[in-house]
Amino acid sequence: xxxxxxxxxxxxxxxxxxxxxxxxVHVSQSTLSHQIxxxxxxxxxxxxxxxxxxxxxxxxxxxxxxYARRALREIDQGLGALKQLVPNASGELRIGATHSFNLGFxxxxxxxxxxxxxxxxxxxxxxxxxxxxxRLQDSSLDLGIAYRPATSESLQFEPxxxxxxxxxxxxxxxxxxxxxxxxxxxxxxxxxxxxPSFATRQLLDECFRACGAEPLVVAxxxxxxxxxxxxxxxxxxxxxxxxxxxxxxGLKLLRxxxxxxxxxxxxxxxxGATKSxxxxxxxxxxxxxxxxxxxxxxxxxG
Numbered sequence: 580x581x582x583x584x585x586x587x588x589x590x591x592x593x594x595x596x597x598x599x600x601x602x603x604v605h606v607s608q609s610t611l612s613h614q615i616x617x618x619x620x621x622x623x624x625x626x627x628x629x630x631x632x633x634x635x636x637x638x639x640x641x642x643x644x645x646y647a648r649r650a651l652r653e654i655d656q657g658l659g660a661l662k663q664l665v666p667n668a669s670g671e672l673r674i675g676a677t678h679s680f681n682l683g684f685x686x687x688x689x690x691x692x693x694x695x696x697x698x699x700x701x702x703x704x705x706x707x708x709x710x711x712x713x714r715l716q717d718s719s720l721d722l723g724i725a726y727r728p729a730t731s732e733s734l735q736f737e738p739x740x741x742x743x744x745x746x747x748x749x750x751x752x753x754x755x756x757x758x759x760x761x762x763x764x765x766x767x768x769x770x771x772x773x774x775p776s777f778a779t780r781q782l783l784d785e786c787f788r789a790c791g792a793e794p795l796v797v798a799x800x801x802x803x804x805x806x807x808x809x810x811x812x813x814x815x816x817x818x819x820x821x822x823x824x825x826x827x828x829g830l831k832l833l834r835x836x837x838x839x840x841x842x843x844x845x846x847x848x849x850x851g852a853t854k855s856x857x858x859x860x861x862x863x864x865x866x867x868x869x870x871x872x873x874x875x876x877x878x879x880x881g
Contacts, residue, residue, distance in 0.1 A: 582654065584618040585647045587611055588626060592644050595634045671700045672857040675711035676724040678803050679823040680844065684868065685724060691864050699857045708778065715849045721858045723847035724865065729778055735848045737862075739869035744783070744840040746833040747807070747824065748816045754833060761837045763790040771798040771806050771817045779842065783818055786840050844869070 583604075591600040591611065601611040619626050626640035636644065676685050681703065689701050706714065711723040716733055727736055746765070748755050754764075765787070772794075773780040787794060797815065800806045803823045810817050810830060820842055821832060846862060848854065854862070 580618065580621055582651070584614055584621075585651050587614045588618055588640075589644070589647055589651065591615060591627065591634065592636055592640065595636070597634065670855065670857060671702060672855070672861055673719065673721045674701065674703045674724065674861070675706045675714055675720045675722070676703060677708055677711070677726070678705055679820055680724045681705045682822065682825065684822060688861065688864050688868055691868070692861050695864075696857065696860060699860075701861075711847065715847055715852075718849065718852070721848075721855065722861065724844070725847060726778060727843045727845055728847070729781075733850050735850050735852075736845050737847075738843045738845040739866065740844065742820050742822070742842050742844060744779075744818050744820050744835060744842060746816055746818055746835055747810055747830050748833065749811060749814065750829065750831055752814060752816065752831070754816070755831045757833055759834045759836055761790070762786050762835055762840075763792045763837065765794050765816075766792040767795050769797045769815050770794045771800060771809050771815045772796055773806075774799045774801055777801070782840055782842065786838050789838055 587600070587604055587606075590603045591597065594600045594603065597608050597611055601608040604611065606614075615627065622639075622643070624639040625637050626643060628635050628637055674685070685703060689703070692699070692701065704714075704720070708725045708728060711720065711725050712728055712734060714720040715723050727738065728734060746754070746760055754760055772783065775781065775784070798809060800809070803819060804825070806817050806819070807823075807825060807828060807830065809815060811828065818835070818840065824830065824832065846865060848858075
């Protein structure tokens, strides 16, 4: 069933005359008759009775008419909203993002957004995930970009893609020549990790328990940049998402398996919050760039 079928049906129901209905929807009478027949065949019921030159609604047609009108009314209202969406983006957009997304993903999104909506001021704050959640709830942020929160009763979360976490080592690390490493092989391996209060660390601890491994955590740091720096200066390893890696770091990424730690990035809003035109426009760009990112992450490792 297509929208034109509903429009033709409503036009004929409103005139009960094929000639006048065809004029109203700007098609020939034969085309209108054919389209109505298609609709009736798809629904499996007769919508009109033809009595000589007269046309009358059947009981089924009369029942279906209000639903068809309601459906078209909703579609037309949606189309009207879409036409107003992009041109009216203005004002200020307040975004909270965790560190890994602020390295490259958020700047890429803002660059595209600014080209399309130069009148919108974008304010980005790099925050921990729990602070993003709190700021969304008190309405001091419009949008959050972070990983899926552990609890989200007061938040709306839209997943963007799944992201495998990787082991990061120096080029001279004993595991550096490997392409894949099983989690159990990290038993007693010296690591620098995020503190246990972080959801990412809790996920990794679950993976270690699942495979029976006990890593040797010699350092805990609450920001990723210093972790990368420590790995580069020592023989330690760390586990992060690929987008946390700075460009030209000289470090080696190794895929993890059995099990593979997976995080889900997404967009966050306060539940029930009304999204501004700027928020909706920026969200569309985030979805498109996230889709490209997911395709790159799915590419085989070299």
